[in-house]
Amino acid sequence: MLTGAGTSASRLGSPDLGLITLSEMHANASILASLDRSVPLIADADTGFGGPLSVARTVTAYIDSNVAAIHLEDQVVNKRCGHLQSKQLVSGEEFVTRIRAACMARDAAGRDIVIIARTDSLQSLGLDAAIDRLQSAVKAGADVAFLEGILTEEQGKRVCAQLAPTPCLINIVAGGVTPILSAQQASDLGFKIMIWPIMALTAVYNSVQSVMKELKETGLVAADTNGSGGIRDIFNACGMRECADFDARAGGSALGRL
Ligand SMILES: C[C@](O)(C(=O)O)[C@H](CC(=O)O)C(=O)O
Known part of the structure; x- marks a missing residue:
């Protein structure tokens, strides 16, 4: 939508x-x-x-x-x-x-x-x-x-x-x-x-507001220790593995290790 x-x-x-x-x-x-x-x-x-x-x-x-x-x-x-x-x-x-x-x-x-x-x-x-x-x-x-x-x-x-x-x-x-x-x-x-x-927008708004507040009040937003919820999750949701696979199949070598 x-x-x-x-x-x-x-x-x-x-x-x-x-x-x-x-x-x-x-x-x-x-x-x-x-x-x-x-x-x-x-x-x-x-x-x-x-x-x-x-x-x-x-x-x-x-x-x-x-x-x-x-x-x-x-x-x-x-x-x-x-x-x-x-x-x-x-x-x-x-x-x-x-x-x-x-x-x-x-x-x-x-x-x-x-x-x-x-x-x-x-x-x-x-x-x-x-x-x-x-x-x-x-x-x-x-x-x-x-x-x-x-x-x-x-x-x-x-x-x-x-x-x-x-x-x-x-x-x-x-x-x-x-x-x-x-x-x-x-x-x-x-x-x-x-x-x-507006469901997704509301969810994003609420969570951005919460981390911004935390950063302002504490000067820190702790990373997830189990490795999830970070930037790699977002890259993967955006198809990072598929990109690397496409690149390799086409003969590229730059995305073997990310
Ligand atoms: C459906 C709608 O036109 C929209 O912009 O998504 C809006 C939704 C909203 O304002 O929350 C609407 O007028 O209902």
Whole structure:
């Protein structure tokens, strides 16, 4: 999952308030999608970054980066995280235009990308209107429906039932408005896709904060005595053995001993 909130936080040091641009999102998407091509990447496309032509440009850029799916929402371009208050929406017609533009760009590219329609309208318009927006988006060609900021399990169950057979996605954000559900609970409600967009960022943030505090207070962060948790673990996770093996098979001799 390429999170817009996480990309804003890590690249701009800013909250998820619509400051991130297509170029920055696309750069991150390209890196993530190329890490392991067998793993499909869902990328946040926010509002599509403008009118129909900008939406089309966004879709084409993500397709070129081998992104598997994108979610496009109905907030105004000056958007905010879906779990904050006072979100503003574009009209239902403008939302459908965004989705239609995305599907047209996908069809024109002749390549496969899953279009996930996200509505942020539950907060201000209520459940019936939000479901209505998702149904219109599906009619315009969206493959998956995403009701953002679900407040209760009952709402989750209803959206899945009323959108069927279109698969629905649920977004779990620690500290957000949606109850934290397990994969099994989400599946029991009828969801087919579940994202935890800021889980990894939260874990990294908490552990970096903890070691930074320790370093500041004690002047030292002790290394693990058993050799795990160090830089070699990270190099190995990044494929150091595979690199050495490739180098040797190609006839190289520089990576025999690392
Ligand atoms: C899904 C989301 O768009 C994202 O940026 O990952 C965010 C997540 C978040 O802010 O925690 C969202 O608006 O829900």
